[in-house]
Amino acid sequence: MRYRREDVVARALEVLDDYGLADLTMRRLGTELGVRPSALYHHFANKQSLLAAVADEILLRGRHEPSGTWDVRVTSICTDLRDSLLAYRDGAEVVATVWAFGLGATQPHDDLVKALADGGLGDLAPTAARTLLHFVYGHAVDEQTHLQAAAAGAIEDDVRDTDDFVTGLGLIAAGISMAKAVREASADR
Template sequence: MRHHRSDVVEHAIAVLDAYGLADLTMRRLASELDVRPSALYHHFANKQTLLAAVADELLARGLRPVDEGEWDVRLTQAASQVRDALLAWRDGAELVATVHAFGLGGRAAYDHVAEALEGCGLDEQWRATAARTVLHLVFGHATAEQTHVQASSAGAIDGEVAAVDDFSDGLSLVVAGIRAEVDSRRAS
Protein backbone atom coordinates (compact mmCIF):
# COMPACT_ATOMS: atom_id res chain seq x y z
CA MET A 1 0.00 0.00 0.00
CA ARG A 2 1.39 3.39 -0.99
CA HIS A 3 1.18 6.12 1.63
CA HIS A 4 1.17 9.84 1.06
CA ARG A 5 3.35 12.26 3.03
CA SER A 6 0.30 13.36 5.04
CA ASP A 7 -0.41 9.71 5.98
CA VAL A 8 3.13 9.34 7.29
CA VAL A 9 2.83 12.53 9.36
CA GLU A 10 -0.57 11.45 10.70
CA HIS A 11 0.79 8.08 11.78
CA ALA A 12 3.88 9.72 13.27
CA ILE A 13 1.62 11.91 15.40
CA ALA A 14 -0.25 8.82 16.59
CA VAL A 15 3.05 7.09 17.47
CA LEU A 16 4.28 10.23 19.25
CA ASP A 17 1.12 10.48 21.31
CA ALA A 18 1.02 6.77 22.15
CA TYR A 19 4.69 6.09 22.84
CA GLY A 20 6.51 9.42 23.19
CA LEU A 21 9.28 11.14 21.29
CA ALA A 22 11.99 8.65 22.27
CA ASP A 23 10.03 5.83 20.65
CA LEU A 24 9.09 7.71 17.49
CA THR A 25 11.59 5.90 15.31
CA MET A 26 11.57 5.31 11.58
CA ARG A 27 11.43 1.57 12.26
CA ARG A 28 8.40 1.82 14.56
CA LEU A 29 6.64 4.19 12.18
CA ALA A 30 7.32 1.90 9.23
CA SER A 31 5.90 -1.00 11.22
CA GLU A 32 2.75 1.00 12.00
CA LEU A 33 2.37 1.76 8.29
CA ASP A 34 3.21 -1.83 7.29
CA VAL A 35 6.10 -0.76 5.07
CA ARG A 36 9.88 -1.07 5.18
CA PRO A 37 11.70 1.82 6.89
CA SER A 38 13.36 2.70 3.58
CA ALA A 39 9.90 3.53 2.15
CA LEU A 40 9.67 6.48 4.54
CA TYR A 41 12.71 8.07 2.96
CA HIS A 42 10.66 8.60 -0.18
CA HIS A 43 8.80 11.31 1.79
CA PHE A 44 11.46 12.47 4.27
CA ALA A 45 15.23 12.72 3.78
CA ASN A 46 15.84 11.74 7.41
CA LYS A 47 14.21 11.49 10.81
CA GLN A 48 14.87 15.14 11.57
CA THR A 49 12.83 16.31 8.58
CA LEU A 50 10.03 13.96 9.62
CA LEU A 51 10.09 15.40 13.15
CA ALA A 52 9.99 18.93 11.71
CA ALA A 53 6.92 18.05 9.66
CA VAL A 54 5.25 16.55 12.73
CA ALA A 55 6.04 19.66 14.79
CA ASP A 56 4.66 21.90 12.06
CA GLU A 57 1.46 19.85 11.91
CA LEU A 58 0.97 19.97 15.69
CA LEU A 59 1.24 23.74 15.55
CA ALA A 60 -1.05 24.01 12.52
CA ARG A 61 -3.69 22.09 14.44
CA GLY A 62 -3.38 24.16 17.59
CA LEU A 63 -2.85 27.77 16.52
CA ARG A 64 -5.72 30.08 15.61
CA PRO A 65 -5.80 33.78 14.77
CA VAL A 66 -5.62 35.90 17.90
CA ASP A 67 -8.40 38.32 18.73
CA GLU A 68 -8.19 41.99 17.86
CA GLY A 69 -7.01 44.25 20.65
CA GLU A 70 -3.98 45.76 22.28
CA TRP A 71 -0.63 44.09 21.64
CA ASP A 72 -0.25 42.82 25.21
CA VAL A 73 -3.62 41.05 25.10
CA ARG A 74 -2.77 39.55 21.70
CA LEU A 75 0.65 38.47 22.97
CA THR A 76 -0.82 36.76 26.02
CA GLN A 77 -3.36 34.95 23.85
CA ALA A 78 -0.75 33.91 21.28
CA ALA A 79 1.63 32.55 23.92
CA SER A 80 -1.19 30.65 25.60
CA GLN A 81 -2.23 29.13 22.27
CA VAL A 82 1.31 27.95 21.57
CA ARG A 83 1.49 26.40 25.04
CA ASP A 84 -1.87 24.67 24.58
CA ALA A 85 -0.76 23.33 21.19
CA LEU A 86 2.39 21.88 22.75
CA LEU A 87 0.58 20.33 25.69
CA ALA A 88 -2.09 18.73 23.50
CA TRP A 89 0.33 15.98 22.48
CA ARG A 90 2.65 13.75 24.45
CA ASP A 91 6.16 15.22 24.23
CA GLY A 92 4.80 18.01 22.02
CA ALA A 93 6.81 20.64 23.86
CA GLU A 94 10.09 18.77 23.59
CA LEU A 95 9.50 18.01 19.92
CA VAL A 96 8.61 21.54 18.85
CA ALA A 97 11.30 23.17 21.00
CA THR A 98 13.95 20.82 19.62
CA VAL A 99 13.13 21.23 15.94
CA HIS A 100 12.78 24.98 16.46
CA ALA A 101 16.19 25.18 18.16
CA PHE A 102 17.74 23.24 15.26
CA GLY A 103 16.08 25.57 12.74
CA LEU A 104 14.28 22.66 11.09
CA GLY A 105 10.66 23.53 11.83
CA GLY A 106 8.32 24.89 14.41
CA ARG A 107 8.65 28.38 12.93
CA ALA A 108 4.90 28.89 13.29
CA ALA A 109 5.32 29.13 17.08
CA TYR A 110 7.72 32.06 16.74
CA ASP A 111 5.70 33.69 13.97
CA HIS A 112 2.50 33.46 16.02
CA VAL A 113 4.08 35.22 18.99
CA ALA A 114 5.98 37.76 16.87
CA GLU A 115 2.85 38.72 14.94
CA ALA A 116 1.09 39.56 18.21
CA LEU A 117 3.83 42.12 18.93
CA GLU A 118 3.19 44.09 15.73
CA GLY A 119 2.38 47.70 16.52
CA CYS A 120 3.63 47.52 20.10
CA GLY A 121 6.09 50.38 19.65
CA LEU A 122 9.34 48.40 19.58
CA ASP A 123 11.64 48.27 16.58
CA GLU A 124 12.10 45.02 14.67
CA GLN A 125 15.15 43.88 16.65
CA TRP A 126 13.46 44.41 20.03
CA ARG A 127 10.24 42.75 18.83
CA ALA A 128 12.27 39.72 17.75
CA THR A 129 14.01 39.60 21.14
CA ALA A 130 10.67 39.91 22.93
CA ALA A 131 9.12 37.16 20.79
CA ARG A 132 12.05 34.80 21.45
CA THR A 133 11.90 35.53 25.18
CA VAL A 134 8.20 34.74 25.35
CA LEU A 135 8.71 31.62 23.25
CA HIS A 136 11.48 30.40 25.54
CA LEU A 137 9.14 30.82 28.50
CA VAL A 138 6.45 28.83 26.69
CA PHE A 139 8.83 26.06 25.61
CA GLY A 140 10.45 25.77 29.02
CA HIS A 141 7.23 25.81 31.00
CA ALA A 142 5.44 23.33 28.74
CA THR A 143 8.43 20.97 28.70
CA ALA A 144 8.62 21.06 32.51
CA GLU A 145 4.89 20.35 32.77
CA GLN A 146 5.07 17.39 30.40
CA THR A 147 8.18 16.01 32.05
CA HIS A 148 6.55 16.16 35.49
CA VAL A 149 3.38 14.42 34.26
CA GLN A 150 5.37 11.65 32.58
CA ALA A 151 7.71 11.12 35.52
CA SER A 152 4.77 10.98 37.89
CA SER A 153 2.78 8.55 35.74
CA ALA A 154 5.86 6.32 35.35
CA GLY A 155 6.37 6.26 39.12
CA ALA A 156 9.74 7.98 38.85
CA ILE A 157 8.64 10.69 41.26
CA ASP A 158 6.04 10.84 43.96
CA GLY A 159 3.11 13.15 43.68
CA GLU A 160 0.69 14.50 41.22
CA VAL A 161 1.14 17.40 38.88
CA ALA A 162 1.82 20.54 40.86
CA ALA A 163 -1.41 22.19 41.94
CA VAL A 164 -0.03 25.66 41.25
CA ASP A 165 0.09 26.56 37.59
CA ASP A 166 2.20 29.68 37.38
CA PHE A 167 2.40 29.97 33.59
CA SER A 168 -0.03 32.88 33.50
CA ASP A 169 1.83 34.69 36.27
CA GLY A 170 5.20 34.15 34.59
CA LEU A 171 3.83 35.31 31.27
CA SER A 172 2.38 38.39 32.96
CA LEU A 173 5.83 39.22 34.35
CA VAL A 174 7.44 38.94 30.92
CA VAL A 175 4.69 40.99 29.26
CA ALA A 176 5.06 43.63 31.99
CA GLY A 177 8.78 43.82 31.22
CA ILE A 178 8.08 44.26 27.52
CA ARG A 179 5.47 46.92 28.37
CA ALA A 180 8.05 48.77 30.51
CA GLU A 181 10.47 48.79 27.57
CA VAL A 182 7.74 50.06 25.26
CA ASP A 183 6.83 52.81 27.74
CA SER A 184 10.46 53.88 28.20
CA ARG A 185 10.91 54.17 24.43
CA ARG A 186 7.75 56.25 24.12
CA ALA A 187 8.94 58.56 26.91
CA SER A 188 12.31 59.18 25.27
Template sequence: MRHHRSDVIDRAIAVLDEYGLESLTMRRLATELGVQPSALYHHVPNKQTLLAAVADEIVRRGRRPRRAKEWDRRVVELCGELRDTMLAYRDGAEVVVTAHTFGLGADEPASQLRQTLREGNLPDDLVDVATRALLHLVFGHTTEEQTALQATSAGAIDRPPGGPADFERGLELVLDGLRFKASR
Protein backbone atom coordinates in the same frame (compact mmCIF):
# COMPACT_ATOMS: atom_id res chain seq x y z
CA MET B 1 -1.25 0.49 -0.30
CA ARG B 2 0.45 3.73 -1.28
CA HIS B 3 0.76 6.34 1.46
CA HIS B 4 0.91 10.09 1.15
CA ARG B 5 3.20 12.34 3.16
CA SER B 6 0.25 13.35 5.35
CA ASP B 7 -0.36 9.66 6.19
CA VAL B 8 3.26 9.32 7.30
CA ILE B 9 3.05 12.44 9.48
CA ASP B 10 -0.31 11.43 10.98
CA ARG B 11 1.00 7.96 11.84
CA ALA B 12 4.20 9.43 13.28
CA ILE B 13 2.13 11.64 15.60
CA ALA B 14 0.07 8.61 16.65
CA VAL B 15 3.26 6.65 17.45
CA LEU B 16 4.69 9.65 19.32
CA ASP B 17 1.54 10.07 21.37
CA GLU B 18 1.16 6.38 22.18
CA TYR B 19 4.77 5.32 22.76
CA GLY B 20 6.84 8.50 23.15
CA LEU B 21 9.67 10.12 21.25
CA GLU B 22 12.21 7.41 22.05
CA SER B 23 10.02 4.89 20.20
CA LEU B 24 9.42 7.04 17.14
CA THR B 25 11.95 5.44 14.80
CA MET B 26 11.84 5.15 11.04
CA ARG B 27 11.72 1.35 11.41
CA ARG B 28 8.77 1.44 13.82
CA LEU B 29 6.94 3.98 11.68
CA ALA B 30 7.43 1.84 8.59
CA THR B 31 6.11 -1.19 10.45
CA GLU B 32 3.08 0.79 11.61
CA LEU B 33 2.40 1.79 8.00
CA GLY B 34 3.05 -1.71 6.67
CA VAL B 35 5.93 -0.66 4.41
CA GLN B 36 9.70 -1.08 4.27
CA PRO B 37 11.69 1.69 6.00
CA SER B 38 13.14 2.72 2.64
CA ALA B 39 9.62 3.61 1.45
CA LEU B 40 9.47 6.41 4.02
CA TYR B 41 12.37 8.20 2.35
CA HIS B 42 10.08 9.06 -0.57
CA HIS B 43 8.20 11.30 1.87
CA VAL B 44 10.92 12.47 4.28
CA PRO B 45 14.67 12.30 3.60
CA ASN B 46 15.63 11.63 7.25
CA LYS B 47 14.37 11.49 10.81
CA GLN B 48 15.16 15.16 11.46
CA THR B 49 12.89 16.18 8.58
CA LEU B 50 10.22 13.82 9.90
CA LEU B 51 10.41 15.39 13.36
CA ALA B 52 10.23 18.89 11.87
CA ALA B 53 7.11 17.89 9.93
CA VAL B 54 5.62 16.35 13.08
CA ALA B 55 6.35 19.57 15.01
CA ASP B 56 4.74 21.67 12.27
CA GLU B 57 1.65 19.46 12.28
CA ILE B 58 1.37 19.56 16.07
CA VAL B 59 1.50 23.37 15.94
CA ARG B 60 -0.98 23.47 13.04
CA ARG B 61 -3.45 21.25 14.88
CA GLY B 62 -3.36 23.52 17.90
CA ARG B 63 -4.33 26.75 16.15
CA ARG B 64 -7.27 28.60 17.62
CA PRO B 65 -9.15 31.70 16.49
CA ARG B 66 -7.73 34.98 17.75
CA ARG B 67 -10.13 36.93 19.93
CA ALA B 68 -7.97 39.51 21.70
CA LYS B 69 -7.82 43.01 20.29
CA GLU B 70 -4.85 44.39 22.24
CA TRP B 71 -1.32 43.24 21.36
CA ASP B 72 -0.47 42.06 24.88
CA ARG B 73 -3.63 39.94 25.13
CA ARG B 74 -2.81 38.40 21.72
CA VAL B 75 0.64 37.50 23.08
CA VAL B 76 -1.11 35.70 25.95
CA GLU B 77 -3.34 33.87 23.43
CA LEU B 78 -0.39 32.86 21.26
CA CYS B 79 1.75 31.68 24.15
CA GLY B 80 -1.14 29.81 25.77
CA GLU B 81 -2.02 28.18 22.48
CA LEU B 82 1.56 27.01 21.97
CA ARG B 83 1.74 25.63 25.52
CA ASP B 84 -1.57 23.78 25.18
CA THR B 85 -0.59 22.47 21.77
CA MET B 86 2.67 20.97 23.00
CA LEU B 87 0.97 19.45 26.06
CA ALA B 88 -1.66 17.80 23.87
CA TYR B 89 0.83 15.15 22.69
CA ARG B 90 3.19 12.94 24.62
CA ASP B 91 6.67 14.47 24.27
CA GLY B 92 5.10 17.22 22.16
CA ALA B 93 7.17 19.90 23.89
CA GLU B 94 10.42 18.09 23.19
CA VAL B 95 9.56 17.65 19.53
CA VAL B 96 8.49 21.27 18.96
CA VAL B 97 11.38 22.74 20.96
CA THR B 98 13.93 20.57 19.17
CA ALA B 99 12.59 21.49 15.73
CA HIS B 100 12.66 25.18 16.66
CA THR B 101 16.15 25.01 18.17
CA PHE B 102 17.61 23.34 15.10
CA GLY B 103 15.83 25.76 12.77
CA LEU B 104 13.79 22.96 11.24
CA GLY B 105 10.22 23.24 10.12
CA ALA B 106 8.05 26.31 10.07
CA ASP B 107 8.86 29.36 12.15
CA GLU B 108 5.18 30.04 12.75
CA PRO B 109 5.05 30.62 16.54
CA ALA B 110 8.06 32.96 16.41
CA SER B 111 6.79 34.90 13.41
CA GLN B 112 3.32 35.32 14.92
CA LEU B 113 4.80 36.57 18.19
CA ARG B 114 7.14 38.92 16.32
CA GLN B 115 4.25 40.41 14.34
CA THR B 116 2.10 40.83 17.45
CA LEU B 117 4.92 42.53 19.36
CA ARG B 118 5.49 44.93 16.47
CA GLU B 119 1.83 45.92 16.78
CA GLY B 120 2.64 46.93 20.37
CA ASN B 121 4.95 49.64 19.02
CA LEU B 122 8.07 48.01 20.42
CA PRO B 123 11.36 48.84 18.68
CA ASP B 124 12.64 46.15 16.33
CA ASP B 125 15.61 45.20 18.50
CA LEU B 126 13.29 44.71 21.47
CA VAL B 127 10.82 42.74 19.34
CA ASP B 128 13.50 40.16 18.55
CA VAL B 129 14.66 39.84 22.15
CA ALA B 130 11.08 39.72 23.44
CA THR B 131 10.16 37.02 20.92
CA ARG B 132 13.04 34.85 22.08
CA ALA B 133 12.29 35.53 25.77
CA LEU B 134 8.62 34.63 25.35
CA LEU B 135 9.47 31.45 23.43
CA HIS B 136 12.02 30.50 26.10
CA LEU B 137 9.35 30.97 28.77
CA VAL B 138 6.80 28.88 26.84
CA PHE B 139 9.28 26.17 25.86
CA GLY B 140 10.93 25.93 29.28
CA HIS B 141 7.74 25.96 31.30
CA THR B 142 5.96 23.51 29.03
CA THR B 143 8.88 21.09 28.86
CA GLU B 144 9.17 21.09 32.65
CA GLU B 145 5.40 20.75 33.05
CA GLN B 146 5.17 17.89 30.57
CA THR B 147 8.12 16.07 32.16
CA ALA B 148 6.60 16.50 35.63
CA LEU B 149 3.21 15.25 34.43
CA GLN B 150 4.82 12.12 32.97
CA ALA B 151 6.95 11.57 36.09
CA THR B 152 3.92 12.01 38.34
CA SER B 153 1.86 9.53 36.32
CA ALA B 154 4.72 7.02 36.55
CA GLY B 155 4.93 7.53 40.33
CA ALA B 156 8.46 8.94 40.11
CA ILE B 157 7.56 12.23 41.82
CA ASP B 158 4.66 13.26 44.00
CA ARG B 159 4.53 17.01 43.44
CA PRO B 160 2.12 18.62 41.03
CA PRO B 161 3.72 20.44 38.11
CA GLY B 162 3.33 24.18 37.66
CA GLY B 163 0.14 24.45 35.66
CA PRO B 164 -1.67 27.14 33.69
CA ALA B 165 -1.86 29.63 36.57
CA ASP B 166 1.90 29.46 37.15
CA PHE B 167 2.50 29.81 33.42
CA GLU B 168 0.21 32.84 33.13
CA ARG B 169 1.85 34.57 36.11
CA GLY B 170 5.27 34.17 34.52
CA LEU B 171 3.95 35.44 31.22
CA GLU B 172 2.41 38.49 32.90
CA LEU B 173 5.77 39.33 34.51
CA VAL B 174 7.42 39.42 31.08
CA LEU B 175 4.53 41.40 29.62
CA ASP B 176 4.70 43.95 32.43
CA GLY B 177 8.25 44.73 31.34
CA LEU B 178 7.28 44.91 27.67
CA ARG B 179 4.31 47.17 28.41
CA PHE B 180 6.64 49.47 30.34
CA LYS B 181 9.09 49.57 27.43
CA ALA B 182 6.25 50.17 24.93
CA SER B 183 4.95 53.13 26.94
CA ARG B 184 8.28 54.99 26.88
Protein backbone atom coordinates in the same frame (compact mmCIF):
# COMPACT_ATOMS: atom_id res chain seq x y z
CA MET C 1 -0.65 0.66 0.14
CA ARG C 2 0.85 3.98 -0.87
CA TYR C 3 0.78 6.72 1.73
CA ARG C 4 0.77 10.46 1.26
CA ARG C 5 3.09 12.69 3.27
CA GLU C 6 0.13 13.83 5.41
CA ASP C 7 -0.70 10.20 6.26
CA VAL C 8 2.87 9.56 7.39
CA VAL C 9 2.86 12.68 9.58
CA ALA C 10 -0.51 11.77 11.10
CA ARG C 11 0.71 8.25 11.97
CA ALA C 12 4.00 9.64 13.32
CA LEU C 13 1.99 11.90 15.61
CA GLU C 14 0.02 8.88 16.83
CA VAL C 15 3.25 6.95 17.48
CA LEU C 16 4.67 9.95 19.33
CA ASP C 17 1.57 10.23 21.51
CA ASP C 18 1.36 6.47 22.17
CA TYR C 19 5.05 5.65 22.73
CA GLY C 20 6.99 8.91 23.14
CA LEU C 21 9.81 10.56 21.25
CA ALA C 22 12.40 7.89 22.07
CA ASP C 23 10.30 5.28 20.29
CA LEU C 24 9.39 7.38 17.27
CA THR C 25 11.85 5.75 14.91
CA MET C 26 11.67 5.28 11.15
CA ARG C 27 11.59 1.52 11.78
CA ARG C 28 8.64 1.70 14.16
CA LEU C 29 6.80 4.16 11.92
CA GLY C 30 7.36 1.88 8.92
CA THR C 31 6.01 -1.07 10.89
CA GLU C 32 2.96 0.96 11.97
CA LEU C 33 2.28 1.85 8.33
CA GLY C 34 3.04 -1.64 7.04
CA VAL C 35 5.92 -0.46 4.86
CA ARG C 36 9.68 -0.78 4.95
CA PRO C 37 11.40 2.12 6.72
CA SER C 38 13.15 2.96 3.44
CA ALA C 39 9.74 3.81 1.92
CA LEU C 40 9.46 6.72 4.36
CA TYR C 41 12.50 8.36 2.80
CA HIS C 42 10.37 9.04 -0.27
CA HIS C 43 8.59 11.67 1.86
CA PHE C 44 11.33 12.67 4.31
CA ALA C 45 15.06 12.91 3.75
CA ASN C 46 15.78 11.96 7.38
CA LYS C 47 14.23 11.67 10.81
CA GLN C 48 14.88 15.37 11.53
CA SER C 49 12.72 16.43 8.57
CA LEU C 50 10.00 14.05 9.76
CA LEU C 51 10.15 15.57 13.25
CA ALA C 52 9.95 19.06 11.72
CA ALA C 53 6.76 18.05 9.91
CA VAL C 54 5.37 16.53 13.12
CA ALA C 55 6.18 19.73 15.04
CA ASP C 56 4.48 21.87 12.41
CA GLU C 57 1.41 19.60 12.57
CA ILE C 58 1.26 19.89 16.36
CA LEU C 59 1.31 23.66 16.01
CA LEU C 60 -1.19 23.72 13.17
CA ARG C 61 -3.73 21.64 15.09
CA GLY C 62 -3.69 24.06 18.03
CA ARG C 63 -3.48 27.36 16.16
CA HIS C 64 -6.12 30.06 16.43
CA GLU C 65 -6.09 33.54 14.96
CA PRO C 66 -5.72 35.91 17.91
CA SER C 67 -7.31 39.33 17.91
CA GLY C 68 -7.23 42.37 20.15
CA THR C 69 -4.44 44.54 21.46
CA TRP C 70 -0.84 43.38 21.17
CA ASP C 71 -0.70 42.12 24.76
CA VAL C 72 -3.96 40.17 24.43
CA ARG C 73 -2.68 38.64 21.18
CA VAL C 74 0.66 37.71 22.77
CA THR C 75 -1.09 36.06 25.72
CA SER C 76 -3.40 34.16 23.36
CA ILE C 77 -0.53 32.97 21.12
CA CYS C 78 1.50 31.78 24.12
CA THR C 79 -1.46 30.07 25.79
CA ASP C 80 -2.48 28.31 22.56
CA LEU C 81 1.14 27.27 22.03
CA ARG C 82 1.40 25.80 25.51
CA ASP C 83 -1.86 23.91 25.04
CA SER C 84 -0.62 22.53 21.71
CA LEU C 85 2.67 21.38 23.23
CA LEU C 86 0.94 19.61 26.10
CA ALA C 87 -1.68 17.95 23.87
CA TYR C 88 0.80 15.25 22.74
CA ARG C 89 3.25 13.14 24.67
CA ASP C 90 6.69 14.73 24.28
CA GLY C 91 5.10 17.44 22.13
CA ALA C 92 6.97 20.18 23.97
CA GLU C 93 10.33 18.48 23.43
CA VAL C 94 9.66 17.87 19.74
CA VAL C 95 8.56 21.43 18.95
CA ALA C 96 11.22 23.09 21.10
CA THR C 97 13.97 20.96 19.55
CA VAL C 98 12.79 21.56 15.99
CA TRP C 99 12.67 25.31 16.71
CA ALA C 100 16.11 25.31 18.36
CA PHE C 101 17.64 23.45 15.41
CA GLY C 102 16.06 25.85 12.91
CA LEU C 103 14.21 23.04 11.15
CA GLY C 104 10.69 24.44 11.42
CA ALA C 105 8.07 25.32 14.03
CA THR C 106 8.40 29.01 13.11
CA GLN C 107 4.73 30.01 13.17
CA PRO C 108 4.55 30.96 16.87
CA HIS C 109 7.64 33.14 16.51
CA ASP C 110 6.27 34.84 13.40
CA ASP C 111 2.89 35.42 15.07
CA LEU C 112 4.55 36.86 18.18
CA VAL C 113 6.84 39.16 16.19
CA LYS C 114 3.84 40.50 14.28
CA ALA C 115 1.80 41.11 17.44
CA LEU C 116 4.75 42.79 19.18
CA ALA C 117 5.63 44.91 16.16
CA ASP C 118 1.97 45.95 15.85
CA GLY C 119 2.22 46.98 19.48
CA GLY C 120 5.05 49.37 18.67
CA LEU C 121 7.99 47.37 19.96
CA GLY C 122 10.00 47.96 16.80
CA ASP C 123 13.35 46.20 16.53
CA LEU C 124 12.90 44.67 20.01
CA ALA C 125 10.00 42.53 18.71
CA PRO C 126 12.17 39.54 17.61
CA THR C 127 14.04 39.46 20.95
CA ALA C 128 10.80 39.75 22.91
CA ALA C 129 9.28 36.96 20.79
CA ARG C 130 12.26 34.66 21.45
CA THR C 131 12.06 35.45 25.18
CA LEU C 132 8.40 34.50 25.23
CA LEU C 133 9.11 31.29 23.31
CA HIS C 134 11.91 30.33 25.71
CA PHE C 135 9.48 30.74 28.60
CA VAL C 136 6.65 28.78 26.95
CA TYR C 137 8.89 25.95 25.75
CA GLY C 138 10.74 25.69 29.04
CA HIS C 139 7.56 25.76 31.08
CA ALA C 140 5.86 23.16 28.87
CA VAL C 141 8.86 20.80 28.91
CA ASP C 142 8.99 21.10 32.71
CA GLU C 143 5.26 20.43 33.01
CA GLN C 144 5.33 17.52 30.59
CA THR C 145 8.36 15.93 32.26
CA HIS C 146 6.71 16.21 35.66
CA LEU C 147 3.45 14.67 34.43
CA GLN C 148 5.24 11.78 32.72
CA ALA C 149 7.45 11.07 35.72
CA ALA C 150 4.40 11.02 37.99
CA ALA C 151 2.52 8.73 35.59
CA ALA C 152 5.50 6.33 35.55
CA GLY C 153 5.65 6.34 39.36
CA ALA C 154 9.11 7.90 39.39
CA ILE C 155 7.91 10.78 41.60
CA GLU C 156 4.95 11.45 43.78
CA ASP C 157 2.39 13.48 41.90
CA ASP C 158 1.97 16.77 43.68
CA VAL C 159 -0.43 18.86 41.65
CA ARG C 160 1.26 21.96 40.38
CA ASP C 161 -0.22 25.40 40.57
CA THR C 162 -1.87 25.99 37.19
CA ASP C 163 -1.65 29.76 37.63
CA ASP C 164 2.15 29.58 37.48
CA PHE C 165 2.17 29.76 33.66
CA VAL C 166 -0.28 32.64 33.51
CA THR C 167 1.60 34.56 36.21
CA GLY C 168 4.98 34.02 34.55
CA LEU C 169 3.61 35.07 31.19
CA GLY C 170 2.15 38.18 32.82
CA LEU C 171 5.52 39.06 34.32
CA ILE C 172 7.21 38.83 30.94
CA ALA C 173 4.44 40.85 29.26
CA ALA C 174 4.80 43.50 31.98
CA GLY C 175 8.53 43.68 31.27
CA ILE C 176 7.85 44.06 27.57
CA SER C 177 5.34 46.83 28.31
CA MET C 178 7.93 48.59 30.45
CA ALA C 179 10.58 48.33 27.72
CA LYS C 180 8.06 49.73 25.26
CA ALA C 181 7.22 52.65 27.59
CA VAL C 182 10.89 53.47 28.15
CA ARG C 183 11.53 53.37 24.43
CA GLU C 184 8.56 55.68 23.74
CA ALA C 185 9.64 58.11 26.50
CA SER C 186 13.17 58.23 25.05
CA ALA C 187 11.80 58.95 21.58
CA ASP C 188 9.72 61.85 22.91
CA ARG C 189 12.77 63.65 24.30
